Amino acid sequence: MFQQDLQPVGDSLALTALCAAVPLVTLFVLLGGLRLKAWVAGLISLVVALVVAVVLFGMPLGQALLAGTDGAAFGFFPILWIVINAIWVYNLTVASGHFDVLRRSFEKVSPDQRIQAIIIAFCFGALLEALAGFGTPVAITVVMLMALGFRPVKAAAVALIANTAPVAFGALATPIVTLASVTSAVNSDPRLTVDGIGGMVGRQTPLLAVIVPLILVFVVDGRRGVKATWLPALVCGVAFGLAQFVAANYVSVPLADIVAALVSAASVVLLLRVWTPAEVLTAEQAGAEEDELESGRAQGRAARRSPHGISTSVTGSTGRGAGSGAVASASTSPEVPRDSGADIAKAYAPYLVIIVIFSIVNIPAVVDFLAKEPFTYSFNWPGLDITNPSGDPVATVFKFNWLPAAGTLMIFAGIITAAILKVSPAQAARTYVRTYVELKSAIVTVMAVLALAYVMNLSGQTTSLGAWLAGAGGAFAILSPILGWIGVAVTGSDTSANALFGALQVQTAKDAGLDPLLMAAANSSGGVLGKMVSPQNLAIAAAAVGMAGKEGDIFRKVIGWSLALLVLMCVIVGLQSTPVLGWMVP
Structure with a gap:
């Protein structure tokens, strides 16, 4: 058995926290500073985390290695299982030629790249986040942007930045459900429920939603882009924010992103019927x-x-x-093919199939049925025996929900898609194998980073880092979102960050005289901003645009936006803890 110690280094929490931060600093320096390939940076940082865990935190080597294998397994299932199969579905549409039809359909809505970024990366990405999450929106929207003529780095940056405001309610609010579970276990506040926490998050992330589309058009076309297309960006952001707020507080927390995505997309499309930008930024013009x-x-x-x-x-x-x-x-290119209604319907069919399958599987009765054996197995990871600093056992349960897992549902969607698009079984199989080959670097990266995260979590490194930040007392309200950001930056998952720091947030709130509901929500809302710099998501984006090994280039493109929005969220939460915006807390 290994018992975690909050301050094993010199019996000092501050010194211990600094040592705990070494693996994270190593990862970001190697990735963003030295520009190493993400899988190399991930493996080196994993070794650093193992050394810190064994030498400084006293974790037995065997337990540390087992923690790493637990994390690597979780990295493949369910995370990579979702991403690989989602990209396979996309590759099927490419193989059949129907992705070009889909691209031309989006171009008909608007040939302007700035508006395409809003509709595809933000609106459609939010819908994918609502249904699947775990990197799926980035994996799919980034290749859609590439097909529309976006350059690789720009497509990756746009997809990553867009994947922020919807994240807290992703995968039918799985992060919120997890947060409610871990916080209600340590605090009896009746508001710490899915509806209560979801409602509070719905009073924070909508403020981000108003800004993010404006950032997207700036990334695509700089100040000129903001000046020319601020209206659709603002309409999209406001519509999404209002819909997310209303759905999270008065309709359904799990459906918040679905409602917001559909409302925002419809708002932009309706606007484009009566308004067009004075100058259109086409793919050819942007490329030139x-x-x-x-x-x-x-x-x-x-x-x-x-x-x-x-x-x-x-x-x-x-x-x-x-x-x-x-x-x-471009001007002398052949005339654009005219697609029939049947071809357009087939091009959209894969995404409609995904929506239908995920909607059916998330019916409460179906969820309960598939949550039992033989469809779902849960077991403690063999050999791991860990207690927290208080002596309570640390959960090391691995959930193998092989049938209801989003990745498995994507396989079903792919099989149906192949039938609709008339892709032969042999071609579908070859495409599936090719997808694994294309993502080999991303697979190593994600498994290494999740192994690192589990080593840090189970050795107590992450807890020590969080406890040190929690020592800020009343000022913790401003720092609270940073904990969520760190959790998501490391694990790539708002769900994991909530499981990691949710209980700590509400415990610290009680000691500091802060509102536990506000601090719990801040963990999730701050976490969404770490999504774009997570090595896991960077690897997915890089692999999708054919830039495997150049994740550092994408990292430098988005880190500034991640930190700027994090500062904004810290200010929002800080003001919500005071009478200035305290009225926003239920």
Whole structure:
């Protein structure tokens, strides 16, 4: 048996917390600073976490290794199981040619890339988050953006940033359900229920929803994009925020994202019937401008390398020509094919199939039926025997819900999709194998990072880090979202972060005289902002756009937005703990 110790390093909580942060710092430095491949950074950081756990936290080597295997297994099932099969469904549509039909259909709604980012990454991504979660929205929307002509890094950044406001209610509010379970066990506040916590989160994340679409158009086209398309961005954000607030507080917490996604998408589509931007940013125009900008940067670098300060490169002089060529070739390209109504219906069919399957499986009676053997097995991870600092056993239960798991449902969706799109069984099988090959780096990365997270969690490193932050007393209201951010940045899951820090949040709230409901909700709302910098999600995005090994480039593109929105959430929660916004707390 191994008992966790809050302050094993020099009997100092502050020093212990600093040591506990070493694996995280290592991961982010290797990924964002040294630009190592994510799977390499993940494996090195895992080794660091094991060393810290054994040498500094006194965890037996065998227990530490078992903790890592538990995390790696969870990384594959259910997380990678969802992502791999979701991308397989997408690959089937590509193999059949129907993804091009879907792309042209979205282009008909609007050929403007800024509006496409809003509709696909934010609205459609929110719907996928509501149904599946666990990286599925990023995996699917990023390739949809690529098919519409977005450059890889930009597509990845847009998909990751968009996957924020919906996350707390993802997978039919699984993070909220988990948070209610762990907090109600340590605090008798009657508000710590799914409806109570969901309602409070629904008074925080909608404020993010108003801002995120504006950020998306800025990422796509800078200040010009905001100036030209602020109206649809604002309409989308406000519609999503209001719908999420109303659904979470007065309709149904599990359905909050579904309602918000549909309402926001409908609002944008209706707006586009009476309004269009003065200047449309097409894929060809955006690509030409980016080529020209990159050529200018290359010329500048060459000039700085030249001993006389004069560029010896000819790439810069051809930058504008290349851009013009791109536009010219677009103008002389063959006429866009006209798709029949049947082809368009088939193109949308896979996503309708996913919605129908997930909706059926999430009917309460069906959920209860599939939660039992032989469809679901739960067991303690062999060999792990751990207690917390108080001496209470730490749960090490592994849930193997092989049939109702979202990844398995994606397989069923894929089989039906193959039949609808007339993809032969042999071609579907080849596509499935190819999907694993394409994602091999992402698979190693996700399993390594989840192994790291479990080692940190079960050795007590994460608890010590959280307890140190909790020592801020009344100021903890401002720091509370940071705990959630750390949890999601490490595990890639708001559900895991809530399970990890939810109880600590409400316990600290009681000691500091803060509202436990507010602190519990802050953990989930702050956590959603760590999603875009999670190595797990970065690996998924990079693999989807063909940039496996260059996760650091995407990380640097989104880390600033993640931290800026985290600061905003800290301010919101801090004000909600005072009379200024205290009226927002039920």
